[in-house]
Amino acid sequence: MRNSSTRPVTAVILVAAGSGQRLGYGMPKAAVPLGGDTILIHALRGIVAAGVGVQICVALPAGDDGLRAQCDAFRDELADGGPLLTVVDGGATRAGSVRAGLAALMEGVEAVLVHDAARALTPEAVFHRVADALDAGAEAVIPAVAVVDTVKTVVATDGGDAAIAPELVTGTAPREELRAVQTPQGFRLATLLKAHAAAAALDPASAAAVTDDAMLVEMLGTPVYAVRGSTQSLKITTPLDLILAEGLLEGPLGARWVEG
Ligand code: C5P
Secondary structure, three states: OOOOOOOOOOHHHEOOOOOHHHOOOOOOHOOEEOOEEEEEHEEEHHHHHHHHOOEEEEEEOOOOHHHHHHHHHHHHHOOOOOOEEEEEEEOOHHHHHHHHOOOOOOOOOOOEEEEEEEOOOOOOHHHHHHHHHHHOOOOOOOEEEOOOOOOOOEOOOHHHHHHHOOEEEEEEEOOOEEEEEEEOOOEEHHHHHHHHHOOOOOHHHHHHHOOHHHHHHHHHHHEEEEEEEEOOOOOOOOOOHHHHHHHHHHOOOOOOOOOO
């Protein structure tokens, strides 16, 4: 374990309760086969290998006995002194699943890493960079990578313009200031609890626009720091992502290619 007397006692909340509709497998994304296992098991192995938490709290689709059984089998694989593996029913939204995880944290946890199971191949180095920034005093820290595409803002066209194209460009974002944000996102527990409590007061449209936990912390006015993420930490969302993830696992560099 990386936790020592000088480090905050850290838990990981692994959100794995999504439907995975965009992947088109007809099953929850966490249960989708990847490299001879499932996305869930790869994500769990990555967290355990990084050694960053005294507890892993997994949010699964409510009532999914198959995924629960996978967690039970994985728990049996854990060495003595390994992290406590807790399973909870996820919520209807990602934020709801995070809150279910927060409610099941053990006594004494001081910091939390929130990780998407969909980022099943996140290198250990990314977990360590996030944990190190928390150790160094950050209240909130996210892994981020530079954006390779030029990013523009658009609005839907209406009237005569709609016959030309579905969208009209309204501006170009300065690419050097943009980052694509990944998980694990790290927080001091008190800060994350405060952020999620404030989120409960959001109107439904604003709540639906919340795509990560850091956004909620930003709304509190608390500084959020960014460390280097990794292109290997891709979010498996579409069939193409799954092909890429399989390729990374089968590639010449072996079972777990590492792009720090
Ligand atoms: O839907 P999206 O791809 O943004 O989901 C990101 C992560 O959040 C996934 O790992 C997914 O399993 C999780 N999630 C969840 N509960 C939900 C929706 C998504 O745990 N209700």
